[in-house]
Amino acid sequence: MLSKKAKYAIKALIFIAKDADKSPLPVSIIAEREKIPKKSLESILLELRNAGYLYSKKGISGGYVLSKSPEEISLVGIVRLMDGPIARVSCASAFHYRSCEECLDEAACSIKKVYLKIREEELKILSETSIADMISNEQLTSCNLILEHA
């Protein structure tokens, strides 16, 4: 399952990206508006900052700002950072390869082969989707809803 941590991270990045003026957004505002527990969000934004997604400013009128453009931030990096490898079995992971502890014959393992395919598909979708895509996708939906009611 996609963890809450990852969902919170994605939501926070979208929220920050949508913020019109580029003044830093304090954790408290994001937490309140997105209904995310403040302390949890704090540690998530810290991780995102350390990974280079955000720039943070301390003190009064401090907060977080994107350090890349929304087009440059793809989901795959966020999900990897928050939830670890994309692959569902460790032997199918490119960056965190580890042979499965219960595996008897990895070369012949058909589970590995199936999950390599699955990983590939998921990777493709996650790398092709940026925060900017997510935002336009949201707006597309509200647009459709307005049209439906028109």
Place this chain on the structure above:
Amino acid sequence: MLSKKAKYAIKALIFIAKDADKSPLPVSIIAEREKIPKKSLESILLELRNAGYLYSKKGISGGYVLSKSPEEISLVGIVRLMDGPIARVSCASAFHYRSCEECLDEAACSIKKVYLKIREEELKILSETSIADMISNEQLTSCNLILEHA
């Protein structure tokens, strides 16, 4: 991650399917040969039996036999039974749909949209792969290995 439970279930079904004579296979044999903790395997085979994948025979010379042909058993059912829904977010699940507790606006949620696509791809692969496919895939590999060394 794919749980050990699911891996054990797949391995056990492959093992039973590969067994030439159709006399029941006792848990102890499968556990020993596949290096699966016997008691864990016991509960897994029980679940598979209750779900209709296996027929069990009690008493001496008892054990488990497939109740369908390997061609008819697709991975998707096994994985669902062992690990729950295929979808990585509950709102993207067809059989176990539940709106995510932290969701503020599901209609506009772009996370849901991305993970609907991912679910679809994974579902496709898992439903198209049968236990019979897994077995021929294994044999294909050992064949390749032999050819490589020839």
Place this chain on the structure above:
DNA sequence: TATAATTCTATAATATCCATAGAATTACTA
């Protein structure tokens, strides 16, 4: 009737996830 298997319930051990607490640090501003 003894044996060897499944069936069932309970529980221990471990790991992961999520949320919270609180103190230290930083930087703006009045």
Place this chain on the structure above:
DNA sequence: TAGTAATTCTATGGATATTATAGAATTATA
């Protein structure tokens, strides 16, 4: 320069899920 409001950092509690284990009850065959 003192006060304030924010980030930073470390530690921990609690819930849940996963995996493995234990042991007694049941069943069917030889």
